[in-house]
Amino acid sequence: xxxxxxxxxxxxxxxxxxxxxxxxxxxxxxxxxxxxxxxxxxxxxxxxxxxxxxxxxxxxxxxxxxxxxxxxxxxxxxxxxxxxxxxxxxxxxxxxxxxxxxxxxxxxxxxxxxxxxxxxxxxxxxxxxxxxxxxxxxxxxxxxxxxxxxxxxxxxxxxxxxxxxxxxxxxxxxxxxxxxxxxxxxxxxxxxxxxxxxxxxxxxxxxxxxxxxxxxxxxxxxxxxxxxxxxxxxxxxxxxxxxxxxxxxxxxxxxxxxxxxxxxxxxxxxxxxxxxxxxxxxxxxxxxxxxxxxxxxxx
Amino acid sequence: xxxxxxxxxxxxxxxxxxxxxxxxxxxxxxxxxxxxxxxxxxxxxxxxxxxxxxxxxxxxxxxxxxxxxxxxxxxxxxxxxxxxxxxxxxxxxxxxxxxxxxxxxxxxxxxxxxxxxxxxxxxxxxxxxxxxxxxxxxxxxxxxxxxxxxxxxxxxxxxxxxxxxxxxxxxxxxxxxxxxxxxxxxxxxxxxxxxxxxxxxxxxxxxxxxxxxxxxxxxxxxxxxxxxxxxxxxxxxxxxxxxxxxxxxxxxxxxxxxxxxxxxxxxxxxxxxxxxxxxxxxxxxxxxxxxxxxxxxxxxxxxxxxxxxxxxxxxxxxxxxxxx
Amino acid sequence: xxxxxxxxxxxxxxxxxxxxxxxxxxxxxxxxxxxxxxxxxxxxxxxxxxxxxxxxxxxxxxxxxxxxxxxxxxxxxxxxxxxxxxxxxxxxxxxxxxxxxxxxxxxxxxxxxxxxxxxxxxxxxxxxxxxxxxxxxxxxxxxxxxxxxxxxxxxxxxxxxxxxxxxxxxxxxxxxxxxxxxxxxxxxxxxxxxxxxxxxxxxxxxxxxxxxxxxxxxxxxxxxxxxxxxxxxxxxxxxxxxxxxxxxxxxxxxxxxxxxxxxxxxxxxxxxxxxxxxxxxxxxxxxxxxxxxxxxxxxxxxxxxxxxxxxxxxxxxxxxxxxxxxxxxxxx
Numbered sequence: 028x029x030x031x032x033x034x035x036x037x038x039x040x041x042x043x044x045x046x047x048x049x050x051x052x053x054x055x056x057x058x059x060x061x062x063x064x065x066x067x068x069x070x071x072x073x074x075x076x077x078x079x080x081x082x083x084x085x086x087x088x089x090x091x092x093x094x095x096x097x098x099x100x101x102x103x104x105x106x107x108x109x110x111x112x113x114x115x116x117x118x119x120x121x122x123x124x125x126x127x128x129x130x131x132x133x134x135x136x137x138x139x140x141x142x143x144x145x146x147x148x149x150x151x152x153x154x155x156x157x158x159x160x161x162x163x164x165x166x167x168x169x170x171x172x173x174x175x176x177x178x179x180x181x182x183x184x185x186x187x188x189x190x191x192x193x194x195x196x197x198x199x200x201x202x203x204x205x206x207x208x209x210x211x212x213x214x215x216x217x218x219x220x221x222x223x224x225x226x227x228x229x230x231x232x233x234x235x236x237x238x239x240x241x242x243x244x245x246x247x248x249x250x251x252x253x254x255x256x257x258x259x260x261x262x263x264x265x266x267x268x269x270x271x272x273x274x275x276x277x278x279x280x281x282x283x284x285x286x287x288x289x290x291x292x293x294x295x296x297x298x299x300x301x302x303x304x305x306x307x308x309x310x311x312x313x314x315x316x317x318x319x320x321x322x323x324x325x326x
Numbered sequence: 327x328x329x330x331x332x333x334x335x336x337x338x339x340x341x342x343x344x345x346x347x348x349x350x351x352x353x354x355x356x357x358x359x360x361x362x363x364x365x366x367x368x369x370x371x372x373x374x375x376x377x378x379x380x381x382x383x384x385x386x387x388x389x390x391x392x393x394x395x396x397x398x399x400x401x402x403x404x405x406x407x408x409x410x411x412x413x414x415x416x417x418x419x420x421x422x423x424x425x426x427x428x429x430x431x432x433x434x435x436x437x438x439x440x441x442x443x444x445x446x447x448x449x450x451x452x453x454x455x456x457x458x459x460x461x462x463x464x465x466x467x468x469x470x471x472x473x474x475x476x477x478x479x480x481x482x483x484x485x486x487x488x489x490x491x492x493x494x495x496x497x498x499x500x501x502x503x504x505x506x507x508x509x510x511x512x513x514x515x516x517x518x519x520x521x522x523x524x525x526x527x528x529x530x531x532x533x534x535x536x537x538x539x540x541x542x543x544x545x546x547x548x549x550x551x552x553x554x555x556x557x558x559x560x561x562x563x564x565x566x567x568x569x570x571x572x573x574x575x576x577x578x579x580x581x582x583x584x585x586x587x588x589x590x591x592x593x594x595x596x597x598x599x600x601x602x603x604x605x606x607x608x609x610x611x612x613x614x615x616x617x618x619x620x621x622x623x624x625x626x627x628x629x630x631x632x633x634x635x636x637x638x639x640x641x642x643x644x645x646x647x648x649x650x
Numbered sequence: 651x652x653x654x655x656x657x658x659x660x661x662x663x664x665x666x667x668x669x670x671x672x673x674x675x676x677x678x679x680x681x682x683x684x685x686x687x688x689x690x691x692x693x694x695x696x697x698x699x700x701x702x703x704x705x706x707x708x709x710x711x712x713x714x715x716x717x718x719x720x721x722x723x724x725x726x727x728x729x730x731x732x733x734x735x736x737x738x739x740x741x742x743x744x745x746x747x748x749x750x751x752x753x754x755x756x757x758x759x760x761x762x763x764x765x766x767x768x769x770x771x772x773x774x775x776x777x778x779x780x781x782x783x784x785x786x787x788x789x790x791x792x793x794x795x796x797x798x799x800x801x802x803x804x805x806x807x808x809x810x811x812x813x814x815x816x817x818x819x820x821x822x823x824x825x826x827x828x829x830x831x832x833x834x835x836x837x838x839x840x841x842x843x844x845x846x847x848x849x850x851x852x853x854x855x856x857x858x859x860x861x862x863x864x865x866x867x868x869x870x871x872x873x874x875x876x877x878x879x880x881x882x883x884x885x886x887x888x889x890x891x892x893x894x895x896x897x898x899x900x901x902x903x904x905x906x907x908x909x910x911x912x913x914x915x916x917x918x919x920x921x922x923x924x925x926x927x928x929x930x931x932x933x934x935x936x937x938x939x940x941x942x943x944x945x946x947x948x949x950x951x952x953x954x955x956x957x958x959x960x961x962x963x964x965x966x967x968x969x970x971x972x973x974x975x976x977x978x979x980x981x982x
Contacts (some may be wrong), residue, residue: 217424220384224416225438225488226408239428369837477925478695507694507864512908512921519918534837541910541919560915578842580867582909584894592842596809 055319062315068308076124088118090273098291107297110280111287116294119275120301126276127305130191130260131253137195138252142202143238143245149203150210150241151233157207164200172197173262180268190269194256205248209241216240243320250313254306261302277302330393331360331496331528332381337390339373339380346601350376351387352552355626358545360495363522363529365543365560367536367575369597373552374532375419378498381530382414383407394496412442415489419501421481425473431484432469435459438491458487462517479510486517490525498530503538515542536579540564545632548572551600551608554626558633568635570643571609607638615639656826656858657683657706660721664701664882666714671930675701675715677882680955683875685825688852688859690869692905693879696926699862702879703828706860707741708732725825743773746819750831752811756803762814763789763799766821773822788817792847809840816847823855830862845871866905870894875961878902881927881937888962898964900942903978936967944968944976 056062083089093113101108107116149160179193213219214237222232261278263269265285270276272283277298284294339351351373358364366374380387383399392399394414402410418424425434435455438444445451456466462483473481482502489497499518503511515538521527533539539546540560547557548571556569567573574593595612607613607620619638626634637643664676676698683689691699704710705717708729722729725744729737749755757765766785771778786796792813803811812832819827829848833841849872852859861873869876870890877887878899886899897903904922911917924941927933933940935950942949948967955963956970968974 217418217420218426221416221418221424221485221488222426222437222441223384224382224411225492226411226441227437228441231441236426236428240426369839479925507926508905508908509694509922510925512910512919515910516919516921536838537910537912540912540915564912564915574839578838579912580841580845580865580871581912582866582870582894582906584870584890590842590846592846593839596807596840597837 052316052319056315059315059318061311062318065308065311065315068304069312072124072128072305072308075121076128079122079125083118083122085122089114089122089275098287101293108291108293110284110294116280116297119280120277120297123275123277123280123298123301124305126187126270126274127257127260127278127302128253130187130194130270130276131257131309133191134194134198134256134260135249135252137192138199138202138256139245139249141196142199143206145199146203146206147210147233147238147241150207151214151229151237153214160203161207164203167200172259173266176259176263177266177268180263185268185271187270187274190260190263193263194259197259198252198256202245202248202252205244206241209244210237213237213240243317246320247313247317250309250316254309254313257302257309258306329360330357331395332358332530333391333393334377334381335391335393337377337380337392338388339376339385340388343601349552349600349603351380352600352603354390354549354552354554356547356554356557358528358530360528361522361526362545363531363543365539365546366530366532366549367534367539367546368549369534369575371551371597371599372549373600374549375500377549378416378500378530378532382411382416382498384416408442412492413494414496414498415492415494417482417485417489417497417499417502420505421478421485422473422505424485425481427473430470430472431459431464431476434473434484435487435491438488442492444492454491455487458491461490461521462487463513477510478506479513482506482510482514483517486514486521490521493525495526496528496530498532500532501534502531504533504535511538518542536575537581548575551597551603553608553636554634555609555637556633556635557626562630562633566633568629568633568640568643569609569637570613570615607636615643654684655682655723656685656687656725657681657860658721658723659702659706659719661719662702662705662722663718664698664705664710665716667716668714673929674932675882675929676705677932679879679883681877681884681887683826683858683860686856686858687875688861688873689875689877690873691860691862691877691879692864692866692869694864694926696929697879698882699879700830701882703747703830703860703862706826706828707745707747708737709741739773742769742824743822744824745826745828746822746824747828747830748812748815748819748832751835752808752815753835755815756811758803761800761802762794762806766799766814766818769818769821785817785821788821789814791820791851792817793843809836809843812836812840812844813847816844816851820851820855820857824857826858826860827852828860828862831864832861833868834863834865841868848872866894866909878905881929881932883937883965885938885965886963888958892959892962896958896962897978898958898962898969898976899938899966900944900976901938903976904941906978936965944974 096109096113097111099105099109105115105117107120109115145160149157175197176193180189183189219232219236222236227235260269261281264276264278265282267282270279272279280298281295284298288295335355337351337354341348341350354377356364366377368374376385379385381392387400390400394410399410432452432455435458436451439451439454445454459466459469464480464483464487468476468480473484476484502518503514506514522529531539531542543560545557546560546563547554548569549555550571556563556567556572563572564576567576574591577591593612593614600608605623607624610616610620613620617639622638624636624638626636627640628634629640659679659681662676662679666673666675679702691702693699701710706722706724706729710717719730724740756762763782763785766788767778767781770776770784771781786799789799790796794810794813806814833844836844845868861869863869873890875887875889876893877884878893878901879885880901886893886902893902897906907920908922910919922941927937927940936953939945939949946968951967953965953967955965957963
């Protein structure tokens with residue numbers, strides 16, 4: 028009996044732990060220190076974006092003007108100083124996280140829904156449909172994104188919703204092409220054919236088999252996309268076409284501070300830093316994710 | 327018991343390329359009786375895989391009839407085809423690319439059941455998956471593992487379980503063991519044989535390995551450049567090969583037996599792609615017996631009951647062989 | 651006696667240190683090959699055949715690979731302690747290797763003539779023109795018309811590419827040729843051509859050959875000796891007759907029983923039960939013990955080679971017992 032147990036132990040059977048893709052990715056991701064720092068920063072940023080509104084009151088802390096206290100230098104009381112209306116820049120930067128991040132996330136979600144489904148259809152069906160979608164994307168990317176944003180904002184009016192939609196649409200061709208490129212090699216795998224033999228319909232195959240296997244580059248694109256969407260939103264706000272004043276959007280703050288840049292540099296530095304750190308964090312996280320998701324780059 | 331389960335008539339599959347039309351499968355006809363196995367043998371590019379896929383209409387045949395259980399598969403609508411495919415399944419060659427890496431073993435086996443709504447309820451499906459896993463010899467502890475954690479033999483068992491999930495009568499096995507090691511290969515071959523005996527399955531067994539096909543099939547069809555050049559019951563084909571290509575193919579098998587040192591026929595040249603083939607025997611350029619008579623396409627002729635050969639010089643060669 | 655050995659390996663150990671544990675690829679392997687002989691290295695996936703071949707050329711990637719060896723002599727030269735510079739001179743000149751996949755082993759941006767000439771030019775004291783001329787001769791020798799020398803690899807079919815690779819490998823008339831599954835990617839009729847070519851060239855240059863394969867049929871065709879590998883060790887070695895007709899090791903027996911018999915198609919195959927062991931977690935003692943139908947207590951202890959005759963040894967402790975034999979009958 029004892030011998031039998033030993034035999035089972037000795038037969039070299041690996042223990043089958045359920046190791047899903049997510050666990051595998053996390054294992055690889057952990058090895059990358061800069062990506063880990065980026066992840067930490069992203070978590071902090073998201074946390075701030077969600078909870079800042081519970082600590083500050085929009086009317087009282089963000090938009091209320093204290094003309095007496097205007098243009099104060101950074102101090103213990105006002106960490107980032109105050110602006111030309113005497114509003115606390117630190118509070119506004121913290122509160123503004125919500126706008127920048129939500130514009131980034133919603134815009135990317137819009138690009139994703141439009142771009143990924145178009146890319147999935149193009150890659151999966153191929154032929155004329157693919158050609159049509161790709162040509163459409165090419166035409167769309169031919170228009171400069173800022174110009175496109177400007178056009179949409181002037182057409183539909185200035186609001187945060189339109190801003191999200193504009194940025195989302197501008198970036199969707201990129202998602203379409205990434206998705207299509209990722210779908211192409213998956214489409215020819217035998218398990219796709221196997222699913223067809225099993226009687227799974229086209230939609231089922233696309234969402235159950237093709238998409239999960241083509242997901243890695245899309246995830247990376249999304250992470251990096253949030254960064255570029257934030258940048259784009261700030262750019263539009265800087266031009267005065269984004270989030271309407273007096274919302275403390277970082278780009279808008281930059282724009283307002285620009286006038287006083289010569290004397291009160293901190294008015295532009297802090298919102299600028301906030302944009303930079305956020306964008307950098309998302310980009311580094313995207314880099315880390317790409318390395319973790321792509322087993323070929325493992326070594 | 328003796329009725330034909332599948333009848334393929336004049337099946338053709340042409341691919342258009344920029345170099346010309348590839349005659350991948352060119353006028354192939356055969357029948358398979360219920361519970362029997364037909365081996366489809368040939369080298370890469372001979373059209374054996376395309377034939378297998380065309381039978382399931384995974385690639386649309388260019389023309390021809392595929393009569394399965396009395397119905398022509400080629401004329402079915404998409405919905406009818408889905409129903410018909412419950413009875414016709416496919417086991418793939420590559421156990422690595424035929425399983426979705428993002429799905430667990432149980433999800434893979436359950437997929438056809440769910441897609442065709444054969445069984446309702448999670449528990450009942452799990453139960454069915456478990457019994458299928460038992461049928462193909464997979465330990466229950468593998469239920470939630472991912473394919474990349476399994477070795478080739480176990481993966482191929484998952485593929486077989488998936489094919490069996492819909493209780494088909496007919497399975498196309500596309501080189502199911504060529505990616506496996508010999509000892510594992512023997513396990514899978516034995517499993518397929520046992521399943522055939524228990525469930526009365528009918529197989530088309532596509533392979534390039536003649537020793538495997540000899541072991542496994544009742545009848546063998548040898549394909550060369552899209553055409554069947556010889557078709558006979560296994561024993562007949564191995565003891566009395568008539569087509570020069572079959573003879574060369576048989577003599578080329580390396581045999582692990584020292585007493586069996588045989589005369590080896592080495593044919594010159596290599597198989598080419600059948601792009602716009604001229605009206606001549608497809609084997610013409612490599613055949614050592616080729617002469618002017620071979621410059622027209624030979625038809626399959628029955629040389630003795632059940633044994634068909636497509637060769638223009640059959641009679642002369644028959645004499646040649648007896649003289650030798 | 652020793653001078654007659656082209657290759658002498660003693661106690662070769664190769665490990666791969668990975669995140670998932672140590673993969674013990676080769677575990678104390680001994681292999682001797684006489685000059686002019688051909689040995690077939692047979693085994694299943696993961697038996698350590700290719701790793702053994704790579705360690706002869708010291709091409710095991712490091713890290714993660716760790717190669718340890720008591721003795722690794724190639725034609726009397728110590729390979730293990732040789733500086734890389736000298737080693738590069740030996741690779742391609744004294745030993746060459748043919749890889750499994752002919753599709754990826756050639757550089758697509760050079761003509762095949764240039765690629766053969768390069769290998770001659772690197773190793774022999776000849777001018778470029780001379781090297782190219784010899785490359786043309788080599789092409790003719792492997793059955794490719796010399797006119798095709800200025801074509802690129804993609805213009806060649808799989809079998810032709812493999813011929814080119816053989817031409818490159820034999821261009822400097824190496825003393826030892828290592829062929830790693832050279833025909834697995836080819837069709838049977840092409841495989842027959844290739845085996846024929848390797849055999850005739852080997853006779854011509856009296857090259858020693860290590861043929862790595864999983865196909866016992868190929869071994870029977872072109873080798874003089876067989877070494878059967880399992881879990882990183884040679885478990886049985888002997889002449890063709892020794893191993894094929896007087897099989898001793900249970901694993902070798904299992905291999906033979908798994909192969910469909912061409913002459914008797916009705917007989918059911920007898921596969922080896924279970925699966926090849928995980929090389930990160932090898933069982934103690936005989937690695938085959940968990941799958942072996944003859945296993946007993948003694949199999950859990952360290953195994954050593956037992957000589958049946960001068961040429962034939964088996965690594966199975968059950969042969970220490972009197973009268974032990976396996977089921978497979980001796981032929982003749």
